[in-house]
Amino acid sequence: EPEVTQTPSHQVTQMGQEVILRCVPISNHLYFYWYRQILGQKVEFLVSFYNNEISEKSEIFDDQFSVERPDGSNFTLKIRSTKLEDSAMYFCASSDLSNQPQHFGDGTRLSIL
């Protein structure tokens, strides 16, 4: 069964450094998403991406965050200057049609020191 893949599985970064989280969505999918989950809390939406542009973003997704689809397969989330509170699991998701369920990657654990 096709799956969403994310790299790295765990990223440890010093506060203030830039970090890029990578995702390869399922190949025929058109809608892409990033979510995060702080330890012990619920999953929160960050951003959705369709047709090479952001379609929606949350309050969490401020100027420090950006997304990119640099080629036909990768979908990246960049955090420019990380803060301690950015420590969380980051999940990428994709779906093929607008009314279909989203499928999640196994996440990147981001630890900011």
Added chain:
Amino acid sequence: RKEVEQDPGPFNVPEGATVAFNCTYSNSASQSFFWYRQDCRKEPKLLMSVYSSGNEDGRFTAQLNRASQYISLLIRDSKLSDSATYLCVVSYNQGGKLIFGQGTELSVKP
């Protein structure tokens, strides 16, 4: 009021038990409804979509009541492998963000 609210749990049940999870959502414009399960520190995995007429998948039955803004999940004959956190999830529009409840933890004991 939280956008999606679930039973706080945890639920501890013996194998073979029937267990029901309840969920309410605040936005009457919500269009899509799902149950996901999440194992400890893993990604959410789709369990089932929830349709207005109610739907069943093996031991799992989901119900939606739009008038009451209420969603339920029933698990029959629970197995040890059903132990996980069950996430109630809604979406306001097609292609849009998923809004997660905080989850209800289920522990099935031998």
